[in-house]
Amino acid sequence: MTAQTTPPATAAPPDRPASAWTRSPWATLVAIAFGVMMVALDGTIVAVANPAIGASLGASLAELQWVTHGYLLGLAVFLITAGKLADRFGHRRVYLVGVVGFVASSVAIALSSGVIMLVAFRIAQGVFGALLLPSAMGLLRSVFPPSRLGRAFGVFGSLIGASTAAGPIVGGLLVGSFGWEAVFYINVPVGAVALGLGLWLLAANRPTDAGGRLDLPGIVLVSVAVFALVWALVEAPVVGWTHPVTLVSLGAALLLGLAFVLWERRPEQPLLPLSLFADRSVSIGVVLTVVMAVSLMGSLFFVTFYLQGVRGLTPAQTGMQLIAMTATMAVTSPLAGRLLDRVGAKPPTTAGLLSGSVGMFLLSGMDADTGVLYTSAAFLLLGAGLSLVMTGATAAIIGNAPVRLAGVASALQQAAMQLGGSLGTAVLGAVMSGTILATLPGHLAAAGQDVPSAAGLAAVQSTVAQGGAVVPEGAAADVAEAVTRASNLAFLDGLQLAFLIASGLLMAGAVLSLFMRAGRMEDDQEAPVVHV
Incomplete structure (x- = not known):
């Protein structure tokens, strides 16, 4: 086993335009901000739009999951390759290509006339997002010294976390005012700003691993x-x-x-040097990123069905209900970054996992009459916790990787997050579906209603899992109310169990985080590459 070190992260960055502002590494962060927010926003903005998309295009729950999963699929499948391309051909070039392609695919999605077409363009949108994200994070890794990476990743995490959590709010406002297509058309002005800032502020394109082969x-x-x-x-x-x-x-x-x-x-x-995983903080950071994404994406996907289907809120009201999470994530991540520069990634990551676990536990106790203060407190704890985890785990992965592999390390972090998102909606969705099938017959019988056959239960399960109810045609008002109540109770049974499982995962992650390496990176610290 031989060790080889890479040049320190403090090596001079590529030449920039003459002004003091554009020479600052913070100019790079400003330049990538809108592109990063655009990609993160699209991961969750459809959560509120899903019911409207389903009604407009006649989509089932499985098809609506594909609207979300198709995007995550494009991201997850192409991320590692995109990271290597960014290292090989230059982060600036790959980032700008990603921005242009992301906007074009967004317009194509909005113009889709069927679910299959929409999902296909969502996959394409994810591929361009995969080009954009690792290159953006690679740009940060190459211009910020290790002693200030925490602050940079804190702001970066704030952009991703706040945009991810803001998706339901923005989506609710757009869907309520203009229809579901607006959640994709919004990327046109945002993408134009991202492209303009990138062309103006990003340094001349210089590959960090120009000699690398594909x-x-x-x-x-x-x-x-x-x-x-x-x-x-x-x-x-x-x-x-x-x-x-x-x-x-x-x-x-x-x-x-x-x-x-x-x-x-x-x-x-x-393509992916296995030596990266020789650092236990990198390996643990990847696992914790998956755990964080399972809780974040899984909870956002189903909590919107709870708020709209069980609570009867409008899309806009649903978005506003989540503002506690959005605001908290936006505020906590930069603070976490400053803390990370002082004490390292371990303390904030552990604290975040504990806070997120408590928040998910509170959400598992929601019922049909849960008040705003209760849910806001739960979202506040969840938002603060997940933003701490996002910042700490990101720094653990990317901050311990060599600069020349910044794109690959960034892609590894993002791939873990996207796979965690898919895992969250799939596994928590399976828990929801199984619980509904098990408990709905009992709730219907308790309400004095006929219990459907096994085939009948399977037919209505999709609707109940979206917070709805299948009321017999022409049913009297009291029958409709009883069926709806029974369906909502079955939905809540599934929601509570799923969120309780997510809470347990976060608690297990808190224990795992205790094994991360303590301390913080210094300006003269070099990330080793160990060839096995």
Whole structure:
């Protein structure tokens, strides 16, 4: 086993225009802000738009999940490759290509006339988002010295966290005023600003790993493996976890993933150097990013159905209900970054996981009459906790990677987050569906209503999982009320169990975070690359 060190992160950045402002590393952060927010926003903005999309295009719950998963699929499958492309051809160039493609695909989504077309363009949108995110984070890694990376990642995490949490708010306002298409058209002005700032403020394009070769076998193996994994996560809640489609997809993901790991030990310039994982903080940071994304994406997906379906709120009211999370994430991440520069990633990450666990536990106690103060307190704890985790885990992964692999390390962090998002909606969705099928008959019987057959329950499960109820045509008012009440109780049974599981995952993550390396990075610290 031999060790090789990379140049320190304090190496002079690429030449910039003459003004003092554009020479500052903070100019880079300003330049990428709108692009980063645009990508993060689109991960959750459709959460509030899902009911409107379903009603407009006649989509089922499974198809609505694909509207979300298609985007995450494009991101997850292409992220590692995009990170390598950014290191190889330059972060600035790849970032600008990502911005242009993201806006173009957003317009195509808004113009879609059917669910299949919409999902296809959502996948394309995710691919361009994959080009954009690692290159943006790579730009930060290359211009900020290690002693100030915490602050940079804090602001970066604030942009991602606040945009992710703001998605339901912005989406609610846009859907309520202009229709679901507006949540995609909004990317046109935002993307124009992102492109303009990028052309003005970003330094001249300079690859950080110009001599690197593209590991084509590695690209194929990891892309197909991730695709198979996400496909299994999407299809399992629909066809079942023991269905041949699910088992074959999971088996393919496992075998191809193993083949990828074995292959990456062979080439001199692998797509994803396995030496990155020799640092335990990097490895733990990846796991904690997955745990954080499971809780964030899983909770946002189903809490909107709760607020609109069970509580009867409008899309705009639903968005405003989540403002406690949005505001908290926006404020907490920069503070976490400053703390991280002083004490390292371990303390804020552990504290964030504990706070998020308590927030999810409170959300697991919601019922049909839960008040605003209770839910706001839960969202406040969840938002503060997840923003701390996002900042700490990001710094643990990227801050401990060599500058020349900044794009790959950034892609690794983002891939963990996107796969966690898919895992969250799939697994929590499976918990929701299974619980509804188990408890709905009892609630209907208690309300004096006929219990459907197994086939009948399967037919109504999708509607109940969206916070709705299948009321018999022509039913009297008291019957309609009883069926709706029973359906809402079954939905809440599933929601409470799913959120309780998410709370437990965050608590387990808090224990794992205690094994992260203590201390903070210094300006003269170099991230080692160990070739195994």
